[in-house]
Amino acid sequence: MHWYLSLVAALAGCLVEPVVGVPHPTQQGTCKKTKVAILGGGVAGITAAQALTNASVHDFAILEYRDTLGGRAWHKPFGKDKDGKPYVIEMGANWDWEIQEERKIRSGSWWAQKYGLKTHYSNYDNVSTYNKDGYSDYSHLLDLYEDAYDIASQNAGEILTQNLQDQNAKSGLALAGWNPKSTDMEAQAVDWWSWDFEDAYSPLESSLAFGCAGDNLTSNYFSDHDNFVLDQRGFNMIFKKMASTFLRKNDPRLHLNTQVTNITYSDDGVTVHNKDGSCVEADYAIVTFSLGVLQNDAVKFSPKLPDWKQEAIQKFTMGTYTKIFFQFNETFWPSETQYHLYADPVTRGWYPIWQSLSTTGFLPESNIIFVTVTNEFAYRAERQTDEETKKEAMEVLRKMFPEKHIPEPTAFMYPRWTQEPWAYGSYSNWPPATSLEMHQNLRANAGRLWFAGEATSPTFFGFLHGAYFEGLDAGRQIAAVMQNRCVNANSTKLRECGPRKHYETLHGTSPYSDYTMLNGWAVDSFIDTNTD
Ligand SMILES: Cc1cc2nc3c(=O)[nH]c(=O)nc-3n(C[C@H](O)[C@H](O)[C@H](O)COP(=O)(O)OP(=O)(O)OC[C@H]3O[C@@H](n4cnc5c(N)ncnc54)[C@H](O)[C@@H]3O)c2cc1C
Ligand SMILES: *[C@@H]1O[C@H](CO)[C@@H](O)[C@H](O)[C@H]1NC(C)=O
Ligand SMILES: *[C@@H]1O[C@H](CO)[C@@H](O)[C@H](O)[C@H]1NC(C)=O
Ligand SMILES: *[C@@H]1O[C@H](CO)[C@@H](O)[C@H](O)[C@H]1NC(C)=O
Ligand SMILES: *[C@@H]1O[C@H](CO)[C@@H](O)[C@H](O)[C@H]1NC(C)=O
Ligand SMILES: *[C@@H]1O[C@H](CO)[C@@H](O)[C@H](O)[C@H]1NC(C)=O
Ligand SMILES: *[C@@H]1O[C@H](CO)[C@@H](O)[C@H](O)[C@H]1NC(C)=O
DSSP: OOOOOHHHHHHHHOOOOTTTTSSSSSSOSEEEEEEEEEEEHHHHHHHHHHHHTTTTTTOOEESSSSSSSSSTSSEEEEEOTTTTTOEESSSOOOEOOOGGGGGTSSSOOHHHHHHHHEEEEEEEEEEEETTTTTEETHHHHHHHHHHHHHHHHHHHHHHHHTTTOOOBBBHHHTTTTOOOTOOOOOOOOOHHHIIIHHHHGGGGGHHHHHHHHHHHHHHHOSSOOOOOOOOOOOOOOHHHHHHHOOTTTTTTTEEEEEOOEEEEEOSSSSSEETTOOOEEEEEEEEOOOOOOHTTTOOOOEEEEEHHHHHHHHHHHHEOOEEEEEEEEESSSTTTTOOOEEEEOOOOOTTEEEEEEESSSSSTTTEEEEEEEEHHHHHHHHHHHHHHHHHHHHHHHHHHHHHTTTOOSSEEEEEEGGGGGGTSSSSSEEEOOSOOOHHHHHHHHHHEEEEEEEGGOOOTTTTTTHHHHHHHHHHOOOOOOOHTTTSTTTTTTTTTTOSSSSOOOSOOSSOOOOOOSSSGTTTTTTTTTTTTT
16 A cells, blocks of 8 residues: 655745744644544544544544554564565564454454454463573462552552552562562562563552552453564554545545644644644644654644643653564474563563564464563663674573574674654553552643544553544544534433543542543444444
């Protein structure tokens, strides 16, 4: 599928003048005019556009920094197969959550089914354990963690339902019986694999209540059956297909290679200025940029975002999750096992999990394996050269498989997520002692400026399905407001309509009655996706 930048000529004449401090959109007459400006063409932006289309709002524009749709669902060619053709591997999102049979929505996620996405069951129990001397069975620690986690999660449920003070997940796990010593590196490896591998942050850096709630919600509303995407068209193919249901070839509403630099907003409208000098004037805008983009002031807002919004943006955290890919001329590791966990004797999180792709059902005979590092070690790898990182990682492999002669890789690659100016990191997380109220401020609109994306989902933050539900909700809500369907805010059909609630002052906790669709607690909306 090809997407073309088609409006360059039309926009070339757009006058650009500083609009600092002017609360109303400038009336220069040369900006492209549209009803809804969708800022970012990732999952949230594409879903918002589809939701608008479904509500008969066709006058929108999607402004996307890159030359492609999909955002953090992003792949690259890597290595080669027997015929010399490169494999397609995912730099970003890689796992797709299967939907429970009892939800009667087919097995496999609904988009995977719809578009025939090729995936394979990712079995987290299929893990071998290693330390500096090679294979070492400490898998009993995995069971100890699981037992404590179940207790911690129940306690987390009480924090949520009884509106109690949140805490960090490390203390929650310790009180539940999982309290690994800082010198017990096998336990530390299990701790990393059981928590950081998903959240990109350590238990100490994560909210107990919302870490556990997020886990529950994804496994309850989808399942704990995760499928690893191997589709050689790339994971973002499904989102491009979704976009092709409402965008035609050369659709003038799609502006690729368009970097938004300034956004002027008010209660009446929004003007968006782009780096190339073009501008768009809209009645509403939906900002779907990552939390990393917002935290890094990569886009200027005029007037400045209100204090409550700026605080919310800085209070949540943006993790970095880096997959480091290797291809060898042979598969020297036990290829029938999916995961290989390494406990470094000194450093927690040091090249900890090696995942084989050269495995039946994945990319057999590809001789590809990759190791995942998070935050501190992801930043470190980003600062190093490829050669430096490769050397360190190869030393780990040689410790894990001391009896093998390990050749140099024939291909090697990893992304540098914090340096991507359209992402500034991988995905968001909730730090300790957060509250739903705090998150409502992240999600709330500021005048005609709405926010959607992975980070604005309180239930599925960090995930593609979080971005999907948030794009869906923003698109539906804006359409409803535009079409005056919010007259009765008590309508059960729309549940919520109109501006979202925010708090000028945070109270620390939130009553359980606030955990509703209204605040993005999207638990019910799943069944509802196709109804308006
Ligand atoms: C390494 C990694 C692994 C992950 N693993 C999984 C996984 O296994 N499963 C899962 O469900 N999720 C996973 N995720 C998370 C998932 O990718 C995100 O939740 C989802 O893609 C976010 O979609 P979004 O639309 O909210 O944001 P984005 O995809 O970031 O979309 C925002 C868009 O805005 C654009 N943009 C940014 N700045 C500007 C600007 N100034 N002007 C114009 N456009 C701009 C960006 O280019 C981007 O296309 C992973 C992410 C990463 C990085
Ligand atoms: C955008 O913001 C930058 C930095 O604040 C400023 O220098 C520039 O003049 C602004 N451009 C527009 C079009 O508002
Ligand atoms: C839009 O409508 C189509 C057709 O009914 C449906 O498949 C799709 O899920 C809807 N999308 C959104 C975002 O509402
Ligand atoms: C992983 O699964 C494969 C295939 O079922 C099996 O042969 C292998 O022994 C398993 N490995 C572990 C560590 O459980
Ligand atoms: C998670 O689910 C378990 C089992 O249903 C429940 O006991 C617990 O309270 C839930 N925790 C949270 C934080 O929702
Ligand atoms: C892989 O390369 C190494 C040398 O780096 C060589 O010893 C080994 O035989 C090769 N394996 C295969 C399967 O060709
Ligand atoms: C919504 O319901 C509340 C409480 O039932 C009522 O006080 C309010 O007037 C209703 N609002 C509208 C717009 O009907």
